[in-house]
Amino acid sequence: MTPLLRQVLSQVNGPDPRLNEIVSALVTHLHAFVEEVRPTEREWLAGLDFLIETGQMCTPERNEFILLSDMLGLTTAVDDVNHVGPKNMTPSSVEGPFHSPAPQRELGAWISFGPERERGVPTVVHGRVLDCDGTPLAGAQVDLWQANDTGLYDTQDDTQDSGNLRGLFTTDADGRYCFRTIRPSSYPVPTDGTGGRLLHAIGRHPMRPAHLHYRVTAAGYRPLTTHVFLAGDPYLGSDAAYAVKDELICHPRERTQGWEMAGPYEEIEFDLNLVPLHWKEGQ
Amino acid sequence: MTPLLRQVLSQVNGPDPRLNEIVSALVTHLHAFVEEVRPTEREWLAGLDFLIETGQMCTPERNEFILLSDMLGLTTAVDDVNHVGPKNMTPSSVEGPFHSPAPQRELGAWISFGPERERGVPTVVHGRVLDCDGTPLAGAQVDLWQANDTGLYDTQDDTQDSGNLRGLFTTDADGRYCFRTIRPSSYPVPTDGTGGRLLHAIGRHPMRPAHLHYRVTAAGYRPLTTHVFLAGDPYLGSDAAYAVKDELICHPRERTQGWEMAGPYEEIEFDLNLVPLHWKEGQ
Numbered sequence: 233m234t235p236l237l238r239q240v241l242s243q244v245n246g247p248d249p250r251l252n253e254i255v256s257a258l259v260t261h262l263h264a265f266v267e268e269v270r271p272t273e274r275e276w277l278a279g280l281d282f283l284i285e286t287g288q289m290c291t292p293e294r295n296e297f298i299l300l301s302d303m304l305g306l307t308t309a310v311d312d313v314n315h316v317g318p319k320n321m322t323p324s325s326v327e328g329p330f331h332s333p334a335p336q337r338e339l340g341a342w343i344s345f346g347p348e349r350e351r352g353v354p355t356v357v358h359g360r361v362l363d364c365d366g367t368p369l370a371g372a373q374v375d376l377w378q379a380n381d382t383g384l385y386d387t388q389d390d391t392q393d394s395g396n397l398r399g400l401f402t403t404d405a406d407g408r409y410c411f412r413t414i415r416p417s418s419y420p421v422p423t424d425g426t427g428g429r430l431l432h433a434i435g436r437h438p439m440r441p442a443h444l445h446y447r448v449t450a451a452g453y454r455p456l457t458t459h460v461f462l463a464g465d466p467y468l469g470s471d472a473a474y475a476v477k478d479e480l481i482c483h484p485r486e487r488t489q490g491w492e493m494a495g496p497y498e499e500i501e502f503d504l505n506l507v508p509l510h511w512k513e514g515q
Numbered sequence: 516m517t518p519l520l521r522q523v524l525s526q527v528n529g530p531d532p533r534l535n536e537i538v539s540a541l542v543t544h545l546h547a548f549v550e551e552v553r554p555t556e557r558e559w560l561a562g563l564d565f566l567i568e569t570g571q572m573c574t575p576e577r578n579e580f581i582l583l584s585d586m587l588g589l590t591t592a593v594d595d596v597n598h599v600g601p602k603n604m605t606p607s608s609v610e611g612p613f614h615s616p617a618p619q620r621e622l623g624a625w626i627s628f629g630p631e632r633e634r635g636v637p638t639v640v641h642g643r644v645l646d647c648d649g650t651p652l653a654g655a656q657v658d659l660w661q662a663n664d665t666g667l668y669d670t671q672d673d674t675q676d677s678g679n680l681r682g683l684f685t686t687d688a689d690g691r692y693c694f695r696t697i698r699p700s701s702y703p704v705p706t707d708g709t710g711g712r713l714l715h716a717i718g719r720h721p722m723r724p725a726h727l728h729y730r731v732t733a734a735g736y737r738p739l740t741t742h743v744f745l746a747g748d749p750y751l752g753s754d755a756a757y758a759v760k761d762e763l764i765c766h767p768r769e770r771t772q773g774w775e776m777a778g779p780y781e782e783i784e785f786d787l788n789l790v791p792l793h794w795k796e797g798q
Contacts, residue, residue: 234592234595236588236591236592236595236757237588237592239588239757240587240588240757243717243718243719243753244717244718244719245717245718245719246715246716246717246718247718248716251716251717252717253552254552254554254558254562255713255716255717257548257551257552258548258552259587259588261544261545261547261548261551262544262587262589263588263589263592264544265540265541265544266589266592266593266596267592267596268540268544269536269537269540269541270596270597271537271593271596272597273593273594273597275537276584276589276590276593277581279537280578280580280581280584283566283569283570283580284570284573284578284580285570286566286570287566287567287568287569287570287571287573288570288571288573290567290570290571295563295567297563297566297567298560298563301559301563304523304541304542304545305519305520305522305523305542305546306545306546306549306559307559308519309517309519309520309546309549309550310549310554310556310559311556312517312519313549313550313553313554314553314555314556430538432529433529433531433534433538434526434527434528434529434534434535434538435526435527435528435529435530436526436527436528470526474519474522474523
């Protein structure tokens with residue numbers, strides 16, 4: 233620790249212990265960063281200018297700092313430290329910017345109503361909501377949102393009505409949920425801002441692998457926000473937002489009949505294991 | 516190192532090795548910060564919102580990110596790593612936002628022309644520009660700026676003409692510089708933005724101890740930007756910008772005559788030792 237850092241830390245003495253803790257840790261790591269990379273003054277100012285530009289392009293509809301946080305794996309890191317649980321829980325994964333309130337739908341309903349329904353790969357998605365011991369949770373809410381076959385959400389695309397490719401489902405007595413849709417597509421994060429510039433500079437593509445996005449709630453259990461990814465997607469190993477976890481990759485199966493489908497389709501089966509609200513490490 | 520961090524680092528592969536190095540180190544320290552303080556999602560988003568607000572209050576005249584950098588000691592840390600030199604050099608110290616081109620003046624000239632000249636403590640400032648072996652440097656340029664007795668620079672204050680309390684001097688054959696002025700005052704950094712909010716939250720005052728600001732150049736030597744502080748200032752131990760170094764504190768002496776002064780005054784003597792341009796560690 234440099235004498236300078238010691239002096240800075242000695243002067244962090246606000247009334248809120250948690251804020252003092254956060255600022256002290258941040259200051260310590262940023263000073264260590266400076267000692268390690270020894271930035272020139274020009275490099276340091278370029279970094280501050282990058283932050284200014286990032287702040288100035290944020291609007292109520294666009295949060296470029298969240299995008300930076302996503303693409304450096306920090307959003308996932310924060311998600312991880314907040315969702316520690318038993319080994320067999322379904323891992324949490326970041327919420328991203330595309331959630332919006334979904335219409336309540338019947339189990340088995342179609343959620344695809346736009347032109348993608350003709351173009352896309354018909355897909356049946358089903359599974360159960362369970363606790364971590366495998367007990368089914370009846371009456372759980374499954375809130376689902378996904379992009380279409382061109383990688384666009386309803387909120388980004390004039391060809392989709394509001395609520396398209398979204399649905400809110402209530403599990404049955406056996407904890408089951410089910411819906412019919414089309415296969416989602418991978419898509420790029422926005423690249424026209426500082427986030428895109430950073431991705432380009434460090435040699436990364438902007439793609440997110442195709443996924444279904446879930447938010448599951450059940451009385452007495454922790455809400456779970458997560459993704460379900462599709463095996464075989466070329467971007468699984470290099471998600472721009474680092475949201476992929478092995479347990480979240482499903483293997484769609486090709487089917488020719490069943491589930492009241494008119495022709496060939498893919499079947500995705502995915503169970504979600506929720507963690508009791510009052511779970512504590514060591515239990 | 517978490518598996519997530521390992522994955523993020525493995526994907527930093529841009530064409531510029533220095534940028535890869537900087538991003539990798541920053542990512543490593545920010546992930547360590549997250550692991551250490553385990554921010555809640557609400558805390559993390561509050562931090563990102565703070566950065567957005569900081570960016571959005573920046574203008575061509577005001578750089579709130581530099582202010583944050585100053586008040587966390589980071590600007591000084593960057594300055595320090597860029598100005599390593601022989602033990603007897605005059606330490607560098609941060610430039611701050613108040614430099615502007617100064618009028619060339621004769622040695623011994625007054626630099627105070629505003630109403631502060633009547634109110635302030637008359638002060639003679641003199642010394643020599645030397646190399647680190649004590650050899651005088653003739654023809655060195657000493658660029659000087661300071662606040663007045665109420666803590667304001669000409670650029671902030673309608674009662675001062677442009678160029679007031681600024682001067683550009685050329686050292687004589689013995690490396691000497693000299694000027695007449697009034698004693699500067701301590702002053703607060705701006706507190707009406709996110710920087711002020713941070714200071715308040717961590718229990719710090721916004722004051723900078725009184726100082727004279729120097730930028731010294733001489734052919735064949737590293738330019739030196741530094742402060743000269745006045746012993747006895749109550750804020751020497753808690754400079755909001757962490758710019759104070761022991762070697763930069765001078766001891767004004769009370770005088771009754773000399774230097775063509777009409778009455779009692781204070782004398783400040785301060786020599787500056789420059790580092791040869793091509794100095795290398797270990798020489």
